[in-house]
Amino acid sequence: MYAYHAAPWSSPSSTNNGRDRTSQHQQTKQHGPSSSSGPVSETQNRCAGRACNPPMGNLALGRGLLTQSVCGVNSTEPYCSYQQMFSSTPSFHRDTSCPGAPKCSKCNAALPHQAHLASAMTDSSFRYPDTWWQSAEGVETETLQLNLETEFYLTHLILVFRSPRPAAMLLERSQDHGRTWKTLRYFARDCEDTFGLAEEARVKEKGESGAACTSKYSGAFPCTRGEVIYRALSPWYSLDPYGPAAQTQLMVTNLRVRLLQRQPCPCQAKDPDIQALPTNHYAIYDFIVKGSCLCNGHAEHCVPANGYRPARQRINHVVHGKCVCKHNTAGDHCEHCVPLYNDQPWQAANGIIGAPRECKKCKCNSHADSCHFDRGVWLASGRRSGTVCDVCHHNTEGRHCQSCRRGFYRHPSRPSSAADSCTPCACHPVGSRPAISGGQDLCNPSNGACTCRSGVGGPLCDRCIVGFWGFHGYGCRPCDCTGGDCDPYTGDCLSGSDLDVYYTGGDSHIHRGPSSSELATLFRVEELFSALHHSEKCQCKVVPIGSPKLFCANEYDYVLMVRIMAARDQGSHAEVEVKVKKVLYHGSQVNIKKGHITLYPESWTTRGCTCPLLNPGSEYLVGGHEDRRTGRLLVNTKSLVKPWRPSLGRKLLHLLNKHCSSSSSSSRKTATERLQNANVFSLQKKN
Known part of the structure; x- marks a missing residue:
């Protein structure tokens, strides 16, 4: 009996002849072991974490089978044949028994009840157990060919003859849709005489072991229901079914059977009266091609492939050729990974140990x-x-x-x-330069910080800083003015209250601001002082305003609104040039007016940059202390430095006037009057 279950490459019994297998291969012909179109949810479970393969079935079912001839094509043809004798005795004990006299009938391909077309070889053996294909009378050779729409795995072939089996025949396969062919097996009653081969000897093809010849399936008895069986793998477990060697041996796109030599039933020779009857033809009941969809171990369910044309409508149990892939694979045969899962090279599953070899994301x-x-x-x-x-x-x-x-x-x-x-990046494309030397990014790719060109300022490098004008692709040029300031668009010098006179500490000496050439020099070194350009060196802790009590406890000597103009490295210390825009408060020992003054960041000598941050071109509210020994206005880590906002100015004025006490009420009154006279409460309008 045949066993079409369990292992995916199980093969039929090697018994030569016999009626006892007919009912079993009829069941295989109609149904196969199971449907190849099972539920997807079950497929997912069967393939989870292991190799999987679609069920096997009859590849010929639902597909057209080609022959060179059919009886009764041009006209009605008479024919005679031996009918099967039913007996409880196994057929291999009756091989030399004659099943009585032959019976004669007529064949006409145009009449359904007399037609014996090629499609009869692939119909249901249960619904149509006595249908067969028959060649034209008198043909010496015949060819049967099955063309598949894509690649499949072939495991074995079963032919059930109605006429005596051929004395010689070939089984061939193609793996490239019929362009080239290779012989799989030679069948002959006498291998040596027919093909020049010894029994079971293999033909050498291009240095490889080729097809063998066997006489096992070429005897004239039985005169009907004789079988021819070919097994592609024997034993199946000696080879990984998904490996390259298995594909070379099992993969098929076309199958061809060449019937080379007829032989009569020996019973005819015993009766001279029936020797002249028309029995010179080939006839086949069943053409069963056992195989499965080719999925490389990555699917257990298949659907119709492109190019599939069913031989008949509403036919069940067709073995389709397009895999429904799992394991993150794709393709008609799961032969590559899905688009986002190519971290590892694609591999077929391992059918020996069951490893799925899934594609990695x-x-x-x-x-x-x-x-x-x-x-x-x-x-x-x-x-x-x-x-x-x-x-x-x-x-x-x-x-x-x-x-x-x-x-x-x-x-x-x-x-x-x-x-x-x-x-x-929000950096201005004209005022910015590449953030990294030799690069092309207009901002730092890690934090978005802009790097301004010479004379350009602002967080986005979108304007000229004070003392510079003419915004263009090379930066801004220094003002050519006595006072240093000029119109940022035209370069016209500004006068009056904008003269750059500044005061330092309590010193009453008036200092002139730097010349235009000095300003240009200061700008070139300003990058050394800004944590914006040296974030890896300066991580400044921001001093909060805090509660009124904490703020007043700092006893700042000055609270100013300033614009940062430039900076200069003096070796032992640094000087930052600022323009005082508003004086919110200064102590009795410190005399500060609007104009240019110098702030001294203490952190430069110990850290190599300014803390708190003082970026050229920006405006800040600065609160700090005076060095009593030198009269310098200091900026250190205890100083209050905040980007300027009118609301922030109003808040500090409220703290200074309502909460902070001074050494004498007269000093506090003097400061309050000065602030009111200067109209500093009107802070919504920014200078």
Whole structure:
């Protein structure tokens, strides 16, 4: 009996002849072991974590079978044949028994009840047990060919003859849709005489062991219901069914059977009266091609492939050729990975140990829809990862889409996988220069900070700083004015209250501001003093205003609104040139007026940059102390430095006048009167 269950490559019994297997192969012909279109949910469970394969079935079912001839094509043809004798005796004990006299009838391909077409070989053996194909009378050779729409696995072939089996025949297969053919097996009553081959000897083809010849299935008895069986794997477990060697041996796109030599039933020779009857033809009941969909161990369910044309409508149990892939694989045969799972090289599953060898997902940080495997990258990583992401989205770039592309920076509050993690740089394209030497990014790709050109200021590098004019692609040029200030657009000198006179500490000496050439020099070194350009060196702690009690306890000697103009490195210390825009408060020992003064950051000598931050071109509210010995206005880590806002000025005026006590009430009154006379409460209008 045949066994079409359990192991995927199980094969039928090798018994030569016999009626006792007919009912079993009829069941296989109609149904196969199970339907090849099982529920998807079950498929998912069967393939989870292990190799899997679609069920086997009859590849000929539902497909057209081609022959060279059919009886009764041109006209009605008479024919005679031997009918099967029913007996409880096994057929291999009756091989030399004659089943009585032959019975004669007529064949006409145009009449359904007399037609014996090729489709009869692939119909249901249960519904139509006595249908067969028959060749034209008198043909010496015949060819049967099955063309498949895609690649399948062939495990074995079963032919059930109505006429005596041929004395010689060939089984051939093609793996390239009929362009080339290879012989799988030679069948002959006498291998040596017919093919020049010894029994079971293999033909050498291109240095490889080729097809063997067997006489097992070429005897004239039985005169009907004789079988021919071919097994592609014997034993099946000696080979990984999904490996390259198995594909070479099992994969098929076309199957061809060449019937080379008829032989009469020996019973005819015993009766001279029936020797002249028309029995010179081939006739076959069943053509069963056992196989399965080719899925490389990554699917257990298949659907119709492109090019499939059913031989008849509403036919069940067809073995289809397009895999419903699992294990993150894709393709008609699960022969490659899905677009975003190419971190490792694709592999077929291992059918011996059951390892699925799933495709691994690429690490593209959710910014790519596909990736490809790069062998060089894979080898360089020690065979750990070969990911190269394709077409990075969301303004990212890099092998893993891990970097922001030019003109964008990584937003600090967004995860790297977020679609908006790369934010456009806001730096002015004219006033900015590449943030990294030799690069092209207009802002720092890690934090978005802008790097201004010479004479340009502002957080976005979008305007000239004080003392410079003519915003253009090379920066801003220094003002050519006695006072230093000029119109930032025209370069016209400004006069009057904008003259750059400044005071330092309690010193009554008047100091002239730096000349235009000195301002240019100061700007060139201002980057040395700004934590904006040296964030790796300066991590300044911001001093909060705090409660009224804490604020007043600081006893600041001055509270000013200033614009940072430039800075100068004096070796032992640094000087920052500022323009006083408003005087909110100064102590009795400190005399400060509007104009240019110098602040002295103490942190320069110990840290190499200014803390708190004082960026050229920006306006700040600054509160600090005076060095009593030198009269210098100091800026240190205890100083209050905040970006200027009118609301912040109003808040500090309220604290100074309502909460902070002084050494004498007269000093407090003098300060209050000075503030009122200067109209500093009107802070909504910014200078």
